[in-house]
Amino acid sequence: RRTSERVRAEPSFRLSMGICFSDENREARRVRNPEMDTTTRNIYRLLVLGVSNSGKSTLCRHLTYLFGEGPGRAELQLYKRIIRSNVVELTRQILKLRIKPDGKTIDVKPELVKSAEYIMSSEVESNGFYDFTKEMSRELIKIWEDDDIRETKMDNIGDNATYFLSRINVLALSGYSPSPADVLHSRVRSVGFGRHIFRVGNNIFEMTDVGGDSSDRRKWSRGYSMATSVLYVMSLTSYSETGSGLVRENPQKSEEESLPVTVMEQSISLFKDICEESKLRNASIILFLNKRDIFKERIKQIPIRKCRAFAGYDGPEDDYKSCIEYMKKTILSRIGVERNLYVYVTCAVDERNVRRIFESVSDTVRTKALEVVGTLS
Ligand SMILES: Nc1nc2c(ncn2[C@@H]2O[C@H](COP(=O)(O)OP(=O)(O)OP(=O)(O)O)[C@@H](O)[C@H]2O)c(=O)[nH]1
Ligand SMILES: [Mg+2]
Incomplete structure (x- = not known):
């Protein structure tokens, strides 16, 4: 990677x-x-x-x-998309670390294979963000509730990985609005x-x-x-x-x-x-x-x-x-x-x-x- x-x-x-x-x-x-x-x-x-x-x-x-x-209301909306997109990307990076030598299958528990495949098949849209649908949030939560995944070494994934992944349930809520700490941990070039x-x-x-x-x-x-x-x-x-x-x-x-x-x-x-x-x-x-x-x-x-x-x-x-x-x-x-x-x-x-x-x-x-x-x- x-x-x-x-x-x-x-x-x-x-x-x-x-x-x-x-x-x-x-x-x-x-x-x-x-x-x-x-x-x-x-x-x-x-x-x-x-x-x-x-x-x-x-x-x-x-x-x-x-x-x-x-940040004003519109700016917070933008940060919400940035943060959710960051979380999809971080999860993809972690799943990439688990791709087996065959280059196709991902090393996760059988019940998580579908979730992992769903996330890996997602793509950044033309606006620069991943689409954070209800389905996406459900699959992300399933992945992040798994102990093996949480134990992945995240040193090289992104400095905000540990912070956001412990907040995945909050970020996925429909009424979610980023806190100041969330905004500070977001990553945008x-x-x-x-x-x-x-x-x-x-x-x-x-x-x-x-x-x-x-x-x-x-x-x-x-x-x-x-x-x-x-x-x-x-x-x-x-x-x-x-x-x-x-x-x-x-x-x-x-x-x-x-x-x-x-x-x-x-x-x-x-x-x-x-x-x-x-x-x-x-x-x-x-x-x-x-x-x-x-x-x-x-x-x-x-x-x-x-x-x-x-x-x-x-x-x-x-x-x-x-x-x-x-x-x-x-x-x-x-x-x-x-x-x-x-x-x-x-x-x-x-x-x-x-x-x-x-x-x-x-x-x-x-x-x-x-x-x-x-x-x-
Ligand atoms: N834990 C921690 N994270 C930090 C610290 N400073 C920045 N970060 C995180 O590091 C990442 C990169 O920070 P940015 O501020 O976007 O970096 P930048 O220098 O503006 O990068 P470019 O815009 O690409 O030039 C973000 O996810 C921040 O939340 C820090 O002191 N501690
Ligand atoms: Mg910058």
């Missing part, structure tokens, strides 16, 4: 993804709001960068939930630029979320000249992920040779480029080492040494703090220019963590912006 297949099956949106939480009309209404205009002089433009699946949109959505307007605006005290923050796929990265530079600050999101778990799955041992090769290129290495290299980008020299750069919750569990199974960038780590394998310190040091040592960089270890789905970190980040952004104004004047 290749990650690219999984990615294709994830719904994606051009610009409208940002709109899910602050569509341009609403955005314009808020910015034109006279109260906001007369009392607010400070607008900070935050450009959120990072490779695909690092958690950029999740962070933007969470901040909009905390400090802006939550962003395409192009999405904008989120919210206000904290007298300051307006305008966040620009981008798609992280290689085709989208070419467009990132369009946002450089406007950025007060870059929030670069790097998934901590990407040390163990390659484009096509989790890092695996290759017994045929020596240890050093057998280490594949990980997503983390690609992300570090992009981060280095961003830090060295002359158009961003006046912007503050803040690095978010995200998905710390999943990382804490992942290091118990895959040591960080398995990523070439951290092959020199000789501390305790499952010591979270020691691993993070080493990774931070290694990432920062790659940057070839003198810059003040700010680093936070985050969990974008954890409200307390996001709130606390944003308070600190907004202080940094504002202080640095004032320094730049001072230097330019």
Whole structure:
């Protein structure tokens, strides 16, 4: 199973993804709001960068939930479809892992064969979603009530798998409406630029979320000249992920040779480029080492040494703090220019963590912006 297949099956949106939480009309209404205009002089433009699946949109959505307007009714309807589609896709991925060597039959209990076949024969419709009919929800519930299925290792399926599968009965209800946590765990690939605006005290923050796929990265530079600050999101778990799955041992090769290129290495290299980008020299750069919750569990199974960038780590394998310190040091040592960089270890789905970190980040952004104004004047 290749990650690219999984990615294709994830719904994606051009610009409208940002709109899910602050569509341009609403955005314009808020910015034109006279109260906001007369009392607010400070607008900070935050450009959120990072490779695909690092958690950029999740962070933007969470901040909009905390400090802006939550999603409206139409947006929640859209999320309902996204989430249900995510669940069908996750189930298909798990069933694919159970396809027998004959390539046709699926290794499930006899009474589940029909359900498994039904789900595997479903296809994404032209609107980008799976059709979540009553029959589909019945078959999904049957599959997820099975103990063997629930015990499948879900590390490489999707970061939201465990969360959604424990809520399948709720998601299938006819009157289901996504909770904030459901929305934050949903997965939708962003395409192009999405904008989120919210206000904290007298300051307006305008966040620009981008798609992280290689085709989208070419467009990132369009946002450089406007950025007060870059929030670069790097998934901590990407040390163990390659484009096509989790890092695996290759017994045929020596240890050093057998280490594949990980997503983390690609992300570090992009981060280095961003830090060295002359158009961003006046912007503050803040690095978010995200998905710390999943990382804490992942290091118990895959040591960080398995990523070439951290092959020199000789501390305790499952010591979270020691691993993070080493990774931070290694990432920062790659940057070839003198810059003040700010680093936070985050969990974008954890409200307390996001709130606390944003308070600190907004202080940094504002202080640095004032320094730049001072230097330019
Ligand atoms: N458990 C957990 N899941 C997270 C965290 N951050 C993001 N996720 C999940 O990771 C998945 C990917 O997050 P996104 O925010 O869509 O990633 P992205 O960087 O916007 O990806 P692209 O739009 O493809 O560039 C989603 O299912 C999120 O719910 C985190 O800190 N912890
Ligand atoms: Mg996104």
